[in-house]
Amino acid sequence: MPVLNRNKSNEENAADIIRDAGGQIVGRTRLQKMAYLLEITDLGCGFSFEYRHYGPFSEELANAIEEAKFWDLITEEEHIALWGGSYSIYKAAASAPLSGIDPARIELIQNAKDANPIELELAATAAFLKVVENDPDPWSETKRRKPEKAEKFLANAQVLYEKLRSVKTPKPLPAI
Amino acid sequence: MSVVKRHLQNIHAWDETMAHTALAAALVHDLGHGPYSHAFEEVGKRLNLGMDKHEKVSARLIRDEEVSEALKPLGSGFASDVANIFEDKMSPSIYTAVVSSQFDADRLDYMQRDRLMTGTYHGVIDFEWLLSNLKVGKVPHGADEEEAGENDTFVLGPKALHAAEAYLLGLYQLYATVYLHKATRGAEKLFTELLVKVVELARNDSIEETGLSQDHPLIRFAKEPNNLKCLLALDDSVISGALSMMAGVKNPLISNFSMRLRDRKLFKCVDIREKLDQKNGFAESEDSEICGHCTGVAKKVIAVRDEQQRIDALAVACKEVEKRLIEWEKENKQELPQILLDKKERSIYKSSEESKGPLEQIMIRLGTGNDNPVDVASVSQIIKAIDPFQVSRVYFDRGDQKTKAVVDQIIEEEAKRCRC
Numbered sequence: 001m002p003v004l005n006r007n008k009s010n011e012e013n014a015a016d017i018i019r020d021a022g023g024q025i026v027g028r029t030r031l032q033k034m035a036y037l038l039e040i041t042d043l044g045c046g047f048s049f050e051y052r053h054y055g056p057f058s059e060e061l062a063n064a065i066e067e068a069k070f071w072d073l074i075t076e077e078e079h080i081a082l083w084g085g086s087y088s089i090y091k092a093a094a095s096a097p098l099s100g101i102d103p104a105r106i107e108l109i110q111n112a113k114d115a116n117p118i119e120l121e122l123a124a125t126a127a128f129l130k131v132v133e134n135d136p137d138p139w140s141e142t143k144r145r146k147p148e149k150a151e152k153f154l155a156n157a158q159v160l161y162e163k164l165r166s167v168k169t170p171k172p173l174p175a176i
Numbered sequence: 177m178s179v180v181k182r183h184l185q186n187i188h189a190w191d192e193t194m195a196h197t198a199l200a201a202a203l204v205h206d207l208g209h210g211p212y213s214h215a216f217e218e219v220g221k222r223l224n225l226g227m228d229k230h231e232k233v234s235a236r237l238i239r240d241e242e243v244s245e246a247l248k249p250l251g252s253g254f255a256s257d258v259a260n261i262f263e264d265k266m267s268p269s270i271y272t273a274v275v276s277s278q279f280d281a282d283r284l285d286y287m288q289r290d291r292l293m294t295g296t297y298h299g300v301i302d303f304e305w306l307l308s309n310l311k312v313g314k315v316p317h318g319a320d321e322e323e324a325g326e327n328d329t330f331v332l333g334p335k336a337l338h339a340a341e342a343y344l345l346g347l348y349q350l351y352a353t354v355y356l357h358k359a360t361r362g363a364e365k366l367f368t369e370l371l372v373k374v375v376e377l378a379r380n381d382s383i384e385e386t387g388l389s390q391d392h393p394l395i396r397f398a399k400e401p402n403n404l405k406c407l408l409a410l411d412d413s414v415i416s417g418a419l420s421m422m423a424g425v426k427n428p429l430i431s432n433f434s435m436r437l438r439d440r441k442l443f444k445c446v447d448i449r450e451k452l453d454q455k456n457g458f459a460e461s462e463d464s465e466i467c468g469h470c471t472g473v474a475k476k477v478i479a480v481r482d483e484q485q486r487i488d489a490l491a492v493a494c495k496e497v498e499k500r501l502i503e504w505e506k507e508n509k510q511e512l513p514q515i516l517l518d519k520k521e522r523s524i525y526k527s528s529e530e531s532k533g534p535l536e537q538i539m540i541r542l543g544t545g546n547d548n549p550v551d552v553a554s555v556s557q558i559i560k561a562i563d564p565f566q567v568s569r570v571y572f573d574r575g576d577q578k579t580k581a582v583v584d585q586i587i588e589e590e591a592k593r594c595r596c
Contacts, residue, residue, distance in 0.1 A: 027320025028530045053264045054319065054530045062529065070495060078532075083316040083323030085533025117320035145265055148325045 010064035013045035015073035019092040020106055021113045027087050028062075029054055033124035034112035035061050040131050041169035043105040051132070055125035065090070104169045111167065115160050118149050122157035123164065130174045138176050179330075180270050183312035191271070196250060198271040201261040202281045204243060208233025210407065211415045215364035219371045225401040235259040236404055268535060270312055270328035278525055278538050279310075279330045279343075287347060290354060298353050299346035302339045309336035313541065313549050315534035331549040332540040340538055340552045344524055344559055351522040352565050358445040362571050363437060365516040367415075370422075370433040374398060377427065387425035387434075394418055428511045443516060443571035446583055452493045455591035487563065493590045494568040500586045501570055514579050520567040524559055 008016070017035055018025050025031050036056040038044035047064075049056040068074045077089045112120055122142055129138035139158065143150040150157075165173040177195055184190040208230040210216035220228030227233050237243050244255040260266045261275050274281050284303065291299050313331035318324045332340050354360070371394075377385050378398030388395050393409040400406045422434035436442060498517055505515055528536040539549035553559040572579045 029319040032530060051264060052529055053268065057529055070491075079321075081318060081321045081323070081533075083318045083533070085316070085318055085531055087320040087532075117322050118318070118324055121319055146267055148267060148327075152325070 008045070009067075010047070010060060011067035011071060011073055013047070014061055014064035015068045015092055015094065016045070017109065018074055018090050019094045020101060021092075021109045023092045023095060025090045025113060027089075027117050029117040029121055030112060030115070031065070031090060032057055032061065033117075033120045034109055036124050037108060037112060037127065037164060037173070038105065040127060040171070041104075041108065041167075041173060042171040043102060043108060043169055049128070051128060055121050056128040102170070104167055107167045108164060108169060111160075111164055116153065116156065118153045119157040119160045122146065122149060122153055123161040126157070126161065126176050127173060130176050177274055179307070179310045180274065180312060183328075184270070193251070194269070194271045197254065197257045198261060198274045200247060200250070200254070200258045201272075201275045204238055204258065205231065205234055205262045205275060205282070207237050207243065208235070211410050211412045212364065212367055215367045216371070216410075218364070218368045219375065220401075222368070222372050223375055223401075225375075227401065227407060231262045233404075233407060235263050237408075241404060241408075268317070268327060270330070273329055277330065278536065283347065287343075287350060290350060294354050296350070296354055299350040301343045301346050305339045306332070306336060306343060309333040309339070311541070313539065315539060315549060317531065317533055317535050319531060327535060329535055329539060332538065332552075334540070334542050334544065337540060337542075337552070337556065340540060341556050341558050344538065344552065345562070348522065348524055348562060348565060356520055356522065356565070356567055358447070358569060359442060361518050361520075361567070361569070362442045362445055362516075363440075365518060365571055366433045366437055366442065369429065369513060369516065370437065371415075373427070373429045373433075374422070375401070377430075385425060385427040386430055387422040388418060392418065392421075429513070432512055444574035444580075446570050446572075446587075448497050448568040448570055448587060449490060449494050449566060451587045452490055452497070452591050452594065455588065489594050491566075493594045494566075496593075497586050497590050498568060498570075500590075501583065504582055504586070514572060514576065515583070516571040518567055518569040518571065521564050523564040524553060524562045 014035075017031065017038070021034070025034070033055065035044065035047055035058060036049050039047060039049065047058040047061045049058045051057070065074070065076075069076050073093055075091045075093070077091075078086050079089060081087050115123075125146065126138040126142045129135040129141050133141075135141045139154065142157075143154060161173070161176065165175070177199055181190055181195065208227070210227060210230070210233070213230070217228055217230060220226070238247070238255050238259045247255040247258065257266070261272055266272055273279070276282075284301070284306075287299050287301055288303065291297075309332050311331050311333060312328050314326045315329050315331075316323055316325070317327050374386050374388070374394055375398040377383065378395045383390060383395055386395065393406070393414050397403075397406040397410055416438075419434045419438040422430050423438055424435070425431050498519065501515055501517065505513070508514065525537060534549070534551065537551040537553065540552050540555070541547055541549045542555065570583055572583065
């Protein structure tokens, strides 16, 4: 898979995702799924993903985020959600995106950034099932694996996926 | 599972098939462990082999090997459903909580077993009391700021608060004293380096350098790491038996590390964190703002802030020492690794990947009614006070005075910098 910048460290690449999102991303799920979509559209930087409870997840990215925090490339604030759990807000130390970044990367990131995290999780899960597991019916399998979330959020996740797919990425998101 | 059954039968929601699936998963989920368990997974991670997580191997064994035959009488697709549970391909439920949660059967089992096998007096739990106070309750779950719905999970009754504290504290102490013990980790580091080298040599057609024959199980595994039969042929005794064959061969790493493991001549361990903490003397800093005029509350606030600053400063200093040691090792590369670093962290709760909510906590009901369960860590001062157990260690040959001097010097310099 082509990489955006192999000369950078993982923590710099992780911080770049937040920088390219306008300097802020709300939530670990958003960050993880956004990074996954970047990887499968050839707009990423080589993070490897595998399937976990919340869909595609990269331990490398999670570790890189911890390192990026440590070296002050980003900050993380924890907030309590109304449902009782906690969520993170990541902020990049570097400001506006630098020139020379593929506009498709910015557009894909923006769309993912503005999305409902559960709809994004379902969309990224379906993409993973198609790309990695070669599932003939990824939406049905997504529904089987996440029945409660699918009941309320799957229809919107499908709409979101089409919106993400409309971005002119170097490698298009697969049709599902 | 009887707790789950009692609760769900009352509301006519008991699913016998799911219960069987979860029980089977709880029984077989560890089948995929290789020799020396987690140290072997590290070999897979380093070399990007398919056995970097034992659950992946367990899933293959259950789907494709004799285990699937044994599970067939329970229904077609049963084996696959069992594997789905620990491959995270099944939605979290009260059934899967038996297999994987902060209060799962595995943990309740290994805490007791490992105490027995190691002889430690740490980590004692009141198993009977915990189980007799265990109920099922509903808690919300979600992703980021968005709520997804409610899930059944295990909830303790009000009388189990102290037992829950002991469970969490005991598990934490077992990590500090058994699983992450400096000697255990030191042996694991040598084991990983040794096996990585054996696999590399075997794959580069340099089998003679390993001291093992072409058909030794370790060499066959190195040649075909994804072949389950090769993987199954490996266990602790195969590796232990191979140590004497590898000791004394031409390759310095293979020879040296296999002898060390065989004869228990492990590397010396220097606890970077402990050394820095002793040397920087932050706690007794003369710069402290606490003075005779401070009120009791102000003193406490300053002390808490100072403690957090001390922990943060220590973390930075540990990272700096580790970074400098890695750079020094690179610049002074020799036939054998001169240092082996160990970094690890264990919080009071097993860390979650994305969500941090009630499903990732131990929930307890404080009242006798159906009031909402709360996180034990939010009501227990003992649990609330526990910082993550952090490991930052360097291992080296205890006779290597040059490396010892470098380690001491780097730690001394960073401790000084910390004080400034």
